Amino acid sequence: MTARLIDGKAVAAARRAALAERVAALPFRPALRVVRVGEDPASVVYVRNKDRAAQAAGLDSATIVLPEATTEAGLLATVAALNDDPAVDGILVQLPLPPHIRAEAVIAALDPAKDVDGFHPLNAGLLAMGRPALVPCTPQGVMILLRETGTPLAGARAVVLGRSQIVGRPMAQLLLGADCTVTLAHSRTRDLAAECRRADILVAAVGRAEMVRGDWIAPGATVIDVGINRLPDGRLVGDVAFAEAAAVAGAITPVPGGVGPMTIACLLENTVAAALARRATAA
């Protein structure tokens, strides 16, 4: 392996520790509420990890668990109650939701000022205008890792693989805001490999195990792997074939231990930011 390993786990731990110091100095405890519907095993684990990290940072954190059979109206009522509760600063509705609930309707119902995922159309629209409010956690975490590793951004060619609302699109906006020349590639892109080979910065967020091969990567490029895919044998791998890519890239994130922990750190930072912004407005 020639590439430098980007240690997201360590960067995230340092940011959580710094945040805990800031929180301890506040005259109040920012409050995060995570809503989980049903018992999807991955969601159970992720939500527990978020709750633990939030409490360790000194936040007032609690999880609201609703049964799988909860109706869309029932979930909307829960969201409305959290919106109206002045003690709540941040709301996260864990995705995916059961198929009978429209995630879009639930996200649109969030108070944008409490939308610590940055998924509400108002926050997405502000980001697209270059006026970020609450920014989605995973792309924000990627930007922190790029800055942390000293990757030159202005004028760099950045290729984002995947156009989801949650990662690809906001990722492209943040890179554009940092003066990268951004290509947003996806499943219909002609000659994906050739597009990727032009990248100084390649962000893979497609959700397909090891799809990005070593010969898709320009020598010395920075490779950020957002994918978390569980193989049939139980192993956790990214969207990038790590060993092949690490032989070519200049720097690369591992899975696990790369972007994932940064997502949680940014969720906690967003919660504190939302708490401060709400109090600044209310005052």
Ligand SMILES: Nc1nc(=O)c2c([nH]1)NC[C@@H]1CN(c3ccc(C(=O)N[C@@H](CCC(=O)O)C(=O)O)cc3)C=[N+]21
């Ligand atoms: N409303 C909403 N917001 C989210 O931010 C959200 C969501 N729904 N639904 C699910 C995805 C997934 N997600 C992860 C967060 C942290 C890790 C993470 O910390 N991963 C570790 C451990 C991985 C493991 O061992 O499973 C790592 O990559 O090193 C992974 C995945 C947030 N999501």
